[in-house]
Amino acid sequence: MSTKRVLAIHDLCAFGRCSLTAALPVISAMGFQVNPFPTAIFSNNLTYGDFTFSDFTPHMKEFMDQWQKLGYSYDAIYSGFLADAGQIGIVLDAISRFAGKDTLVVVDPAMADDGKLYPVFTPDIVKEMKKLISAATVVTPNYTEACLLTDRPYDDKPVTTDALLSIAHDLTARGPKQVVITSVPSDKGTIRIACFDANEGTYSDYKVKRIPFATCGTGDLFTSVVTGSLLQGKSLSDAVKKAASFLSYAIEYTYKDGSDYREGVQVEPCLAKLLEN
Numbered sequence: 001m002s003t004k005r006v007l008a009i010h011d012l013c014a015f016g017r018c019s020l021t022a023a024l025p026v027i028s029a030m031g032f033q034v035n036p037f038p039t040a041i042f043s044n045n046l047t048y049g050d051f052t053f054s055d056f057t058p059h060m061k062e063f064m065d066q067w068q069k070l071g072y073s074y075d076a077i078y079s080g081f082l083a084d085a086g087q088i089g090i091v092l093d094a095i096s097r098f099a100g101k102d103t104l105v106v107v108d109p110a111m112a113d114d115g116k117l118y119p120v121f122t123p124d125i126v127k128e129m130k131k132l133i134s135a136a137t138v139v140t141p142n143y144t145e146a147c148l149l150t151d152r153p154y155d156d157k158p159v160t161t162d163a164l165l166s167i168a169h170d171l172t173a174r175g176p177k178q179v180v181i182t183s184v185p186s187d188k189g190t191i192r193i194a195c196f197d198a199n200e201g202t203y204s205d206y207k208v209k210r211i212p213f214a215t216c217g218t219g220d221l222f223t224s225v226v227t228g229s230l231l232q233g234k235s236l237s238d239a240v241k242k243a244a245s246f247l248s249y250a251i252e253y254t255y256k257d258g259s260d261y262r263e264g265v266q267v268e269p270c271l272a273k274l275l276e277n
Contacts, residue, residue: 004075004231005033007098009091010220011053011081012038016045017264018217019081023224027078029271030228035074037063037094040083045216046120047262055083060090064097076104078227080220084121085128095135104230107136107176108223112144113183115154134175138230140223142183146171156185159192165203168196178236182222193244197236204237208244213255217264222247225274249273 006027010019020036027034037060042053077099079091099105109129111121126148133139133149147154150170168179177198186192186207194205222243229239250270259266 003031003033005035005073006076006078006227006231007035007037007074007094009037009039009077009079009082009094011040011042011083012036013042013045015043016047016216016262017267018045018220022217022220022264022267023078023080023227025267025271026221026224026274027228029274030225030232032075032228032231035072039081039087045262045264046118047216057083057087057090060087061093064094068097072098073100074098074103076106076227076231078106078108078223079132080108080223081110085125088128088132091132092135099135103137104227105135105137106140106223106227106230107133107138108140108219109133109145109149110219112148113142115144115156117148130174133171136176138178138180138226138236139171139176140180140182140219140226141171142219143181143185144183146181149174158185158187161203161205164194164205165196168194168203169198172196172198180223180226180236180240182219193240195236195240200235202237204240206241206244208248211248211251211255213251213261215251215254215261215264218247218251221250221265221267228274246270246273 008023012020024034038056040053040055043051111125146167171179180195182193184192189210190207191210192207196203225243225246226239229242250265254266
């Protein structure tokens, strides 16, 4: 049986682990081929404050044209950080071209956190992202992004289960049948993650210890593990548990090592953890 392929549509940072440099090692370690499709190429991630980059938009259509000539197909399409709202049309084109009826389409609507959009985006990204999630099988917004996508005000107070279920139902009504909401406001010292599978009618949420180490790329690592786990045939709930466990382990390792937070999570020494059941 041939190795399953994942078309990973993210930016590429040459330094600082996030986006493609998070997805590539994680999904590969879980047994799948990752075909990178960069949206932009950065000298380093944004936490350094200063960077240079090249927008890859002018080349993305020609890449897809070539893949179609070669007859490529993908078992999963996984999109993350995009250069701007205009690239959403390209991702939708990729889904239209390469997603069959059994293709897993994972959308991480990476555009905001802590109640506000990332500085590189304008409000039109929200309108366009609503179009993109309608084509997804699974969406993995953080709580801020979930509020934006469902036109709710953001509040950093702890959230009730009923409120989370309401948000999840609203998201599945827009297209995706599986929803994972990360970074849900919780008690001090914990991080809450909620997941809802409309196909099974199941909801669950978890709390993990908050480790005092903030860095970029943690959402990319989390969603990459979820993607790999779903391709392995795990349930959404089990995929979320595995992703949360791995991320906690890798962040704890990085924190104890005392490395520069701008370099991201030290995922490489932790990959063997993914081989555990």
